[in-house]
Amino acid sequence: MVIDAMTEQECAALLTRVSLGRLGCSFDDQPYVVPISFAYEPGYIYALSTFGQKIEWMRQNPKVCLEVEEAASESEWITVIATGTYQELTEPQYSAELAHARKILGKRRNWWQIPLAERQAAGEDLVSPLFFRIHIDSITGLRASH
């Protein structure tokens, strides 16, 4: 098995193709990693969530990380790690970006189920999801092959 670094273009292609990743945030030096459904556009990752621990933490510390994988076998896989800054898409500052996020995330089937179901599991009333984006600061990727 050989592992090579991926080009930025190859990393962007994976982020375009795959819509499930893991979001890492951190507060008071405690990291926290959760699965997340997202939509990528050059420079940004768009996602949504109901209010909870990760939103609370990202409001206090906007530095975040997104990890995405695609594996054909144990020895043929690619993984991309993007680091960036959390931006909550609130009115009126981000009206245009919020409309854009609703549009591109709305194209995905079941995009709204995970965060709302999480909230239901917590026994709380349904609330509107919060939309946010990650302004990407860096992207790196590794490819394993025979």
Add this chain to the structure above:
Amino acid sequence: MVIDAMTEQECAALLTRVSLGRLGCSFDDQPYVVPISFAYEPGYIYALSTFGQKIEWMRQNPKVCLEVEEAASESEWITVIATGTYQELTEPQYSAELAHARKILGKRRNWWQIPLAERQAAGEDLVSPLFFRIHIDSITGLRASH
């Protein structure tokens, strides 16, 4: 789709069954998430790595997080999040634990390929892997079903 919290026993069963997860560490408030192969035993997660960013960061901030998933479909999946403390298994303090880690991780096919290949990708000479474990502080899990 309904999402329920998993029992501690169900979380432990997933960590026993699955050996690939994502390790989150953090330094200076910047989270970092990477795929990792691991072996679970009650109270601990065992893994290995060559020296690099994640080891450097975990030595400075031992608070870590491990996320593991298993999905049958978009609406049938389970995910477990464990938080805990990084312990590097160095001689002589952790001789017994180090021997134990080598034994249980050695049972896994290809367990050594990922970290060593990563190091090769970085163009460095091969070096011995470092073994570590995570002392688990908390485990939570969610199950989505129809």
